[in-house]
Amino acid sequence: MFKLNEDKCLRCGGCVGICPVAALELTETGIVCNEEKCIKCGNCESFCPVAAIKIEKDKK
Amino acid sequence: MRDVIIVGAGPGGSAAAKYLAEKGYDVALYEKRQEIGAPKRCAEGFSLAGAKEFNLDLPKNCIRQKINSSRVYSPNGNFVEINYEVDGGCILERKVFDKWLVEEAVRKGAKVQAKTTITGLLKENGKVVGVKGEFFGEKFEERCKMLIASDGIESKISRMAGLNTACNPNLVDSGVQFEMAGIDIEDQKKIYLYFGNEIAPGGYCWVFPKGKDIANVGIGVLGRNNLPAIKYLEKFIESKKELKKGSILEVNSGGIPVGGLLQKMTLDNFLVVGDAAHQVNPIHGGGLYEAQFAGRIAAEAVDEALKRGDTSEKQLSKYNKEWWEQRGNHLRNVEKLKEVFKKLSDEDLNFLSENLKGNNLADFCEGINLKFFGKLLMKRPHLIKFAKSLF
Ligand SMILES: Cc1cc2nc3c(=O)[nH]c(=O)nc-3n(C[C@H](O)[C@H](O)[C@H](O)COP(=O)(O)OP(=O)(O)OC[C@H]3O[C@@H](n4cnc5c(N)ncnc54)[C@H](O)[C@@H]3O)c2cc1C
Ligand code: SF4
Ligand code: SF4
Numbered sequence: 001m002f003k004l005n006e007d008k009c010l011r012c013g014g015c016v017g018i019c020p021v022a023a024l025e026l027t028e029t030g031i032v033c034n035e036e037k038c039i040k041c042g043n044c045e046s047f048c049p050v051a052a053i054k055i056e057k058d059k060k
Numbered sequence: 061m062r063d064v065i066i067v068g069a070g071p072g073g074s075a076a077a078k079y080l081a082e083k084g085y086d087v088a089l090y091e092k093r094q095e096i097g098a099p100k101r102c103a104e105g106f107s108l109a110g111a112k113e114f115n116l117d118l119p120k121n122c123i124r125q126k127i128n129s130s131r132v133y134s135p136n137g138n139f140v141e142i143n144y145e146v147d148g149g150c151i152l153e154r155k156v157f158d159k160w161l162v163e164e165a166v167r168k169g170a171k172v173q174a175k176t177t178i179t180g181l182l183k184e185n186g187k188v189v190g191v192k193g194e195f196f197g198e199k200f201e202e203r204c205k206m207l208i209a210s211d212g213i214e215s216k217i218s219r220m221a222g223l224n225t226a227c228n229p230n231l232v233d234s235g236v237q238f239e240m241a242g243i244d245i246e247d248q249k250k251i252y253l254y255f256g257n258e259i260a261p262g263g264y265c266w267v268f269p270k271g272k273d274i275a276n277v278g279i280g281v282l283g284r285n286n287l288p289a290i291k292y293l294e295k296f297i298e299s300k301k302e303l304k305k306g307s308i309l310e311v312n313s314g315g316i317p318v319g320g321l322l323q324k325m326t327l328d329n330f331l332v333v334g335d336a337a338h339q340v341n342p343i344h345g346g347g348l349y350e351a352q353f354a355g356r357i358a359a360e361a362v363d364e365a366l367k368r369g370d371t372s373e374k375q376l377s378k379y380n381k382e383w384w385e386q387r388g389n390h391l392r393n394v395e396k397l398k399e400v401f402k403k404l405s406d407e408d409l410n411f412l413s414e415n416l417k418g419n420n421l422a423d424f425c426e427g428i429n430l431k432f433f434g435k436l437l438m439k440r441p442h443l444i445k446f447a448k449s450l451f
Contacts, residue, residue: 014315
């Protein structure tokens with residue numbers, strides 16, 4: 001699961017460019033993740049300058 | 061049907077819009093933000109030589125501070141200074157600058173619309189023939205002969221068109237910045253850069269003055285680190301008594317593509333400029349000059365293509381060729397340096413700072429005289445293997 005901390009996110013769009021499968025989108029309200037596309041690589045999480053993203057392992 | 065649609069009203073998009081509108085084409089420039097240029101994702105450093113080259117008659121309110129030198133600190137606190145000819149650089153007010161660039165494009169005849177997101181592309185036989193967009197929640201479609209993507213680091217448009225411009229995560233600086241007031245600045249006409257693996261792994265911290273007691277104080281770090289960029293920035297500020305007492309007026313962040321230059325930036329009826337094409341100086345992360353430069357030569361290539369009635373990839377590839385000849389090869393050299401730089405320890409950085417002069421640093425930022433740098437590295441046995449890539 002892609003989890004965004006909206007209080008932290010500055011809507012800079014950096015994570016969007018780094019996502020290898022174009023799963024992310026910058027909207028007026030924040031970053032939206034298309035979970036069907038997301039491959040949980042964690043690139044966005046380690047990139048985000050303000051640590052606004054958490055990628056949580058899906059529960060089986 | 062429009063001649064040209066441009067997506068993203070940053071400096072790359074507005075430069076392309078201005079040059080094409082000037083040549084008499086019917087140009088539309090769409091920007092998703094409600095206010096062009098805001099919030100800024102930038103430390104606002106710009107070269108005045110660049111402004112001259114692009115014939116920008118910058119209004120006074122675009123420039124916050126003129127700059128005549130840079131001071132580059134190594135981890136042990138020593139520094140090297142680069143002095144420019146009179147006022148070679150400036151710190152802009154980008155909110156004003158970006159909007160002014162767009163105004164200039166409008167004066168030449170471009171149509172600009174903010175709060176307009178391009179959400180998809182119209183395609184025929186696999187080729188781009190227009191855009192799907194939304195203005196205030198109102199959907200629209202518009203056809204065009206040429207589409208230019210200048211949509212910055214987010215760059216979804218290129219990927220929709222069929223060019224994979226996703227950034228390699230190891231080649232994007234994670235940047236964050238506070239605009240701070242109430243700080244002490246030794247010399248407001250100088251920019252200050254701080255290097256070191258402890259303070260900014262793979263990147264640097266910066267203080268770019270916007271006045272006597274106000275500056276953009278920021279950091280860019282590269283790759284996966286123990287901490288997010290903002291934690292490094294907070295530690296940096298905490299360690300400097302002249303900054304620690306300041307107030308935060310603005311918080312900015314962003315990704316800076318510092319590598320991964322694209323060989324191919326064109327498709328049929330389509331090309332990409334600026335951050336979206338990773339056109340940034342890999343050493344210092346400056347992209348304002350590069351985006352406008354690319355916007356200009358892209359406009360020349362599009363002009364020629366439209367005149368010939370041939371906007372095929374083959375015809376447009378002139379843009380790839382020109383850009384690589386005029387900028388790409390330089391930036392590729394800078395990229396090589398960056399690759400070496402990433403591997404240097406703090407001791408190595410200290411050693412370099414003792415042996416480099418300001419003009420050497422200025423050369424490196426332009427990708428010239430790499431051999432000199434290579435020779436210096438050869439003096440440290442463990443660096444010989446890296447030095448080879450520079451000869
Ligand atoms: C922290 C930081 C500090 C920096 N400091 C400096 C510096 O001091 N000097 C320097 O030269 N450079 C600096 N840069 C780099 C510089 O900001 C960029 O290189 C420059 O803005 C690139 O211009 P551009 O036109 O390519 O893209 P941008 O300026 O990013 O513009 C792209 C625009 O496209 C819009 N857009 C995106 N998608 C869509 C869509 N689907 N529909 C409509 N609009 C869309 C965006 O909203 C945006 O306004 C810095 C960058 C960062 C992150
Ligand atoms: S990188 Fe972080 S701050 Fe920037 S838009 Fe993505 S989640 Fe928000
Ligand atoms: S985890 Fe990877 S695939 Fe998923 S949104 Fe983040 S960058 Fe994209």
